[in-house]
Amino acid sequence: xxxxxxxxxxxxxxxxxxxxxxxxxxxxxxxxxxxxxxxxxxxxxxxxxxxxxxxxxxxxxxxxxxxxxxxxxxxxxxxxxxxxxxxxxxxxxxxxxxxxxxxxxxxxxxxxxxxxxxxxxxxxxxxxxxxxxxxxxxxxxxxxxxxxxxxxxxxxxxxxxxxxxxxxxxxxxxxxxxxxxxxxxxxxxxxxxxxxxxxxxxxxxxxxxxxxxxxxxxxxxxxxxxxxxxxxxxxxxxxxxxxxxxxxxxxxxxxxxxxxxxxxxxxxxxxxxxxxxxxxxxxxxxxxxxxxxxxxxxxxxxxxxxxxxxxxxxxxxxxxxxxxxxxxxxxxxx
Amino acid sequence: xxxxxxxxxxxxxxxxxxxxxxxxxxxxxxxxxxxxxxxxxxxxxxxxxxxxxxxxxxxxxxxxxxxxxxxxxxxxxxxxxxxxxxxxxxxxxxxxxxxxxxxxxxxxxxxxxxxxxxxxxxxxxxxxxxxxxxxxxxxxxxxxxxxxxxxxxxxxxxxxxxxxxxxxxxxxxxxxxxxxxxxxxxxxxxxxxxxxxxxxxxxxxxxxxxxxxxxxxxxxxxxxxxxxxxxxxxxxxxxxxxxxxxxx
Amino acid sequence: xxxxxxxxxxxxxxxxxxxxxxxxxxxxxxxxxxxxxxxxxxxxxxxxxxxxxxxxxxxxxxxxxxxxxxxxxxxxxxxxxxxxxxxxxxxxxxxxxxxxxxxxxxxxxxxxxxxxxxxxxxxxxxxxxxxxxxxxxxxxxxxxxxxxxxxxxxxxxxxxxxxxxxxxxxxxxxxxxxxxxxxxxxxxxxxxxxxxxxxxxxxxxxxxxxxxxxxxxxxxxxxxxxxxxxxxxxxxxxxxxxxxxxxxxxxxxxxxxxxxxxxxxxxxxxxxxxxxxxxxxxxxxxxxxxxx
Numbered sequence: 001x002x003x004x005x006x007x008x009x010x011x012x013x014x015x016x017x018x019x020x021x022x023x024x025x026x027x028x029x030x031x032x033x034x035x036x037x038x039x040x041x042x043x044x045x046x047x048x049x050x051x052x053x054x055x056x057x058x059x060x061x062x063x064x065x066x067x068x069x070x071x072x073x074x075x076x077x078x079x080x081x082x083x084x085x086x087x088x089x090x091x092x093x094x095x096x097x098x099x100x101x102x103x104x105x106x107x108x109x110x111x112x113x114x115x116x117x118x119x120x121x122x123x124x125x126x127x128x129x130x131x132x133x134x135x136x137x138x139x140x141x142x143x144x145x146x147x148x149x150x151x152x153x154x155x156x157x158x159x160x161x162x163x164x165x166x167x168x169x170x171x172x173x174x175x176x177x178x179x180x181x182x183x184x185x186x187x188x189x190x191x192x193x194x195x196x197x198x199x200x201x202x203x204x205x206x207x208x209x210x211x212x213x214x215x216x217x218x219x220x221x222x223x224x225x226x227x228x229x230x231x232x233x234x235x236x237x238x239x240x241x242x243x244x245x246x247x248x249x250x251x252x253x254x255x256x257x258x259x260x261x262x263x264x265x266x267x268x269x270x271x272x273x274x275x276x277x278x279x280x281x282x283x284x285x286x287x288x289x290x291x292x293x294x295x296x297x298x299x300x301x302x303x304x305x306x307x308x309x310x311x312x313x314x315x316x317x318x319x320x321x322x323x324x325x326x327x328x329x330x331x332x333x334x
Numbered sequence: 335x336x337x338x339x340x341x342x343x344x345x346x347x348x349x350x351x352x353x354x355x356x357x358x359x360x361x362x363x364x365x366x367x368x369x370x371x372x373x374x375x376x377x378x379x380x381x382x383x384x385x386x387x388x389x390x391x392x393x394x395x396x397x398x399x400x401x402x403x404x405x406x407x408x409x410x411x412x413x414x415x416x417x418x419x420x421x422x423x424x425x426x427x428x429x430x431x432x433x434x435x436x437x438x439x440x441x442x443x444x445x446x447x448x449x450x451x452x453x454x455x456x457x458x459x460x461x462x463x464x465x466x467x468x469x470x471x472x473x474x475x476x477x478x479x480x481x482x483x484x485x486x487x488x489x490x491x492x493x494x495x496x497x498x499x500x501x502x503x504x505x506x507x508x509x510x511x512x513x514x515x516x517x518x519x520x521x522x523x524x525x526x527x528x529x530x531x532x533x534x535x536x537x538x539x540x541x542x543x544x545x546x547x548x549x550x551x552x553x554x555x556x557x558x559x560x561x562x563x564x565x566x567x568x569x570x571x572x573x574x575x576x577x578x579x580x581x582x
Numbered sequence: 583x584x585x586x587x588x589x590x591x592x593x594x595x596x597x598x599x600x601x602x603x604x605x606x607x608x609x610x611x612x613x614x615x616x617x618x619x620x621x622x623x624x625x626x627x628x629x630x631x632x633x634x635x636x637x638x639x640x641x642x643x644x645x646x647x648x649x650x651x652x653x654x655x656x657x658x659x660x661x662x663x664x665x666x667x668x669x670x671x672x673x674x675x676x677x678x679x680x681x682x683x684x685x686x687x688x689x690x691x692x693x694x695x696x697x698x699x700x701x702x703x704x705x706x707x708x709x710x711x712x713x714x715x716x717x718x719x720x721x722x723x724x725x726x727x728x729x730x731x732x733x734x735x736x737x738x739x740x741x742x743x744x745x746x747x748x749x750x751x752x753x754x755x756x757x758x759x760x761x762x763x764x765x766x767x768x769x770x771x772x773x774x775x776x777x778x779x780x781x782x783x784x785x786x787x788x789x790x791x792x793x794x795x796x797x798x799x800x801x802x803x804x805x806x807x808x809x810x811x812x813x814x815x816x817x818x819x820x821x822x823x824x825x826x827x828x829x830x831x832x833x834x835x836x837x838x839x840x841x842x843x844x845x846x847x848x849x850x851x852x853x854x855x856x857x858x859x860x861x862x863x864x865x866x867x868x869x870x871x872x873x874x
Contacts, residue, residue: 049676053676054676055676055679055680057620057683102855102858102859103858105862106862108817109612109617109618109679109817110813110858110862112618112679113618113809113810113813113854114854114858116620116802116805116806116809117806117809117810117850117851117854120802120803120806120847120851121848121851124844124847124848127844128844128845172451175453175454176450176451176452176453176454177445177449177450177451177452177453177454178450178451179454180436180439180440180454180455181440181450183429183432184429184432184440187429187430187431187432188427188429190391190411190427191423191427191428191429192440193410193411193412194389194391194411194412194415194420194421194423194427195412195415195440195441195442195495195499196412196415196416196441196442196443196445196499197412197440197442198410198412198445199412200410236802240683240687243680243683247680278695278698279695281694281699282690282691282692282694282695282798283691283695284691285687285688285690285691285694286687286688286691286692286695287691288684288687289683289684289685289686289687289688289689289690289691290684290688291684292680292681292683292684292687293666293681293684293685293688296670296674296677296678296680296681297666297669297681300674300677352868353756353868
């Protein structure tokens, strides 16, 4: 088991890097690319929603906003999206910090509401600022100059890289004092504040980091579609998927979002392809909605943590360390 | 443990109202540093509200609170901790899903950007934490989930964790509440030891025996203001105090 | 010019009445459960869809469908709170919010399957009548909707101020633990308050439907407006929600008349931004760091 924990991720990475060489069909690589994208966004969401305990329903606003920012940079200034993606991500983080400053200095639902309103506002701006964004007709982006069987590759590797970055960031945070503080905020924010933690700062920082991944993904996705439009860029189901995947996989764990994406994305693709067109938009909503109710009721800790707890019970250690917050083994254990 | 000279805490004419309920009316209090002071009074007299005002959980409507030269009013709780004031809560608050050791390591007196991203539990912090856990007799429980501790153990953990931020002034809200006599004796011992090392205490307590044994100075609150402050013997025979307790 | 001002004021106040009904439920639910009901607007739309279906299939006037909707939603709301939502209150509130998000999506998806994504509106025989008030032509429908909203809000106010239940609800909103200490059955009160809250939302559905067009996705737009209202008013203050509804109703009208109807929702969001920056407790909320 320890061996898997230590070497598993590296092995997985090597396989993913090599996959395009072995699997030539673009359809499979395409699906994997989306899975990586959702995994990265979900792990990012979890930094705020899982560690700090502040779920955001506005991440899709950052996804869409970045699609437009990256698209406009490309259309008006010729900046290649693969080059601008990280910067657009940082811009997203800046906006996130701003939103955080507005809403995270107090406790309570202000944050949730502000993230929702942000997403709605940016969508509204995208729809109505015709001169800038093309309004409801959308923004067309120049195609990448690559042969059709190869064009998927940059997206595949970019999204893979983003996922690796997300998991690494989440792992780093979890092991740091910052992460401990976030978990304390989730447990009892008043007590955390009374212990000397600058909760506003921690939360704002966590949110800024959290939206980075959705922002980069949005930028890359714009190029993938070669098109940005207010309906597609801000589809709420994108944000919903992030949340449910983190819930399914396990909140407050670096790999939760990855597991959630791997399990759920292929299923949702299956639904989209097998259902008649009439229902293909609605059924995923109902499916996600049902999961949002059933998982908190029956598997509130998600798959990874539930498995860890089950494994602990089987081993029947005399003093069971906390498996809810930190490293699987008690800190300092040999 | 910090033995730096603490500062006197002075509360002047503090008022705090909650939608019709005047929790604090004209509250004034002086806490000399290095002493153990106690705050007593009937239920509803405003003791915990005063604590919350001192530690930044409430913003006073008027009046001033000074710690030495520094004005406390309006500061955030985390800033108050950085000034060297720590507190416990009337209903014990610990991080139940974290381990005992993790609970100990959360409090900080200073933090800077570099330390934010360093490892959660560093060597010297761990040593200090273990030392404090040992002090309160919880050393063996370091890896246990805090929620699994007994009630009394949780109270001791809360106290030990509060000490991690090296406070000069420690505000304890009903530290003896719900404890059995043996635990209360232990607690009395801990507080005396810490006081001898220079920590100033302000306790809110209902347990009169505990207060009389421990406190150098007692302040009595009634209906949102301090009606008497002085040495235990003087307070015990003060007619205003008897009136407050018996009159209600 | 005065014509515009008067129209803006009158129309705005009338719309404000309906907004007040929409947001009263969410305000009460927040007060009792300390959680934002993300499914509130979707529940309202469910009421709208039920009303329009009853009208089209059975010829039932939307105003008559309101009692039916209220009764049904009271029952369903109570069952849902008891069966699902209640277990998260007092514990992991983040999960409770996500559950309401789930409700919103199930409702949106279900509505899309049953009624498709075409636009709906409620048109009755009197939809096009106008009422002449000193030269200002007010669509009768706006007055009727506002009047009906007023009736329901007065009923709510009576329940809250004159009954024991109402007293218990208000006590729970003010301080749940103290209410429990003085003998209030907070679990039962929570269930009833939630049921009333969603019933209010459902009742607002037909009224909204008489004044506007909608489709399943609209609940996000309405939800955004409702949360802006309760933040402006001050969380868990019903009076604040009423006041904020009026203010925003009027402001929205002025923007619609003076600028463009497409920017109308922006008014809500700008108010929200200003409130969060300068007076986070809202108009009638209390200053509370929320940390104690």
